[in-house]
Amino acid sequence: MNPRLVPLLCMSLLALLSAPLQAAYVWTPSPPAQEIEARLTKLQTDAPAMKTAIAAGKRAAFFCANCHGDAGVSVLDHVPNLAGQNAFYLLAQIDKFGDGRRQDAFMSGLVKVLKPEERFNISVFYASLPVPPIPAKQKAQAASGGKHYARACAGCHGPKGHGTRDIARLAGQHNGYLVSALKSYRDGSRSRADPRMAGSALTLSDADIAALSSYLGSLP
Ligand code: HEC
Ligand code: HEC
Structure with a gap:
């Protein structure tokens, strides 16, 4: 079998298994x-x-x-x-x-x-656990993300990206995850909706999202 299919198969199996689990448990x-x-x-x-x-x-x-x-x-x-x-x-x-x-x-x-x-x-x-920063691959891109962040995001997520009680910490987060989260808010996907965040994501371009994400991942 093509080895690239193995993770895909494992994930499908997990999804299948989780369906009966969902039915058997009552959410409290x-x-x-x-x-x-x-x-x-x-x-x-x-x-x-x-x-x-x-x-x-x-x-x-x-x-x-x-x-x-x-x-x-x-x-x-x-x-x-x-x-x-x-x-x-x-x-x-x-x-x-x-x-x-x-x-x-x-x-x-x-x-x-x-x-x-x-x-x-x-x-x-x-x-309670520490999270290590992920160095940015393209320094100039991250620097422009930093300027955008200070202007548009720091007011809620904090000057260092550490968030607050119910606002997410973004510092040290994975690039791929940040990109997909921001696109979900921007595109109004049902997977992710929160009026406080969606408003901020509406006008972001793909390039903005890439720069913001690489900056945020690199923050300690
Ligand atoms: C008005 C306050 C506010 C502003 C401004 C704001 N955010 Fe958010 N952000 C939130 C809240 C609240 C959440 C959590 C929403 C939820 O529960 O889905 C969030 C969630 C996120 C997440 C998902 C985090 C995770 O761990 O899943 C990302 C990424 C993010 N914001 C990035 C940004 C960026 C980049 C900007 C600037 C362009 C920004 N935010 C501006 C309030 C804000
Ligand atoms: C099969 C892999 C997998 C397992 C096992 C798993 N997760 Fe996740 N988790 C994910 C993925 C993928 C996401 C991102 C989903 C998205 O994009 O919204 C996620 C997102 C989350 C988030 C949101 C984080 C944020 O920044 O907003 C929390 C909290 C979480 N998981 C907790 C848990 C807990 C608790 C468990 C164990 C009961 C668990 N996860 C098991 C894959 C997994």
């Missing part, structure tokens, strides 16, 4: 945002509770490591790093996959098996 929504926020804030000053949540999150994330890497740094350009991402944002995205507001062939099925407590702990676990 996470507690209200204020409650999640209060718990996350409390963890910051409670080291033993933080340690317990991280350890439980690591156990619950054993399957996620196949794509997102053991320490939340993926080796696949189209799979996002989760390391260093904001915990509240991570949980919000898992919940969006779970209830259908965000769609992806793999993620939408996979998260259905997670209980609210596991989703919380997984988010705390990944947020």
Whole structure:
């Protein structure tokens, strides 16, 4: 068999397997945002509770490591790093996959098996890990992306691309993933919609997206 077909076959198999999984599990929504926020804030000053949540999150994330890497740094350009991402944002995205507001062939099925407590702990676990910057291949392109970023994006995602509570960290993220996320917002694809972000992506050209992505990946 053509070896290039092997990953494709594995992915199709996973998608097939996830269909019965989705049917067998009932999705339980996470507690209200204020409650999640209060718990996350409390963890910051409670080291033993933080340690317990991280350890439980690591156990619950054993399957996620196949794509997102053991320490939340993926080796696949189209799979996002989760390391260093904001915990509240991570949980919000898992919940969006779970209830259908965000769609992806793999993620939408996979998260259905997670209980609210596991989703919380997984988010705390990944947020606690460091993410390494990815040096830009074309320095001039990245520099122009940096200027565009400061003008159009830093107001929400922060001057260093670290995001906030519910706005994604972009620093150190994979190029391929950033490009596909930005195109999904721009093109209004059903896979990804959020009015706060979609407005900013509408006017981006492919060249803008390439420059922004290469700049953002290179940020520590
Ligand atoms: C088969 C590979 C695969 C596995 C296994 C997997 N993921 Fe993903 N994950 C992806 C891909 C691909 C995306 C990007 C989807 C998109 O483009 O919207 C993603 C996106 C995400 C995101 C959104 C990140 C962001 O920056 O917005 C989160 C959170 C996430 N995954 C968590 C998990 C968790 C938790 C598990 C384990 C239960 C898991 N993933 C297992 C492939 C995978
Ligand atoms: C008004 C605030 C706002 C502005 C301005 C903004 N963003 Fe966002 N961005 C968001 C929010 C909120 C999200 C998360 C949306 C969601 O849940 O899908 C997001 C998500 C993203 C994501 C997906 C991250 C991930 O991990 O999946 C990328 C990439 C991104 N923004 C890049 C940019 C770029 C580049 C610009 C400037 C051209 C920009 N954003 C301007 C609010 C903003």
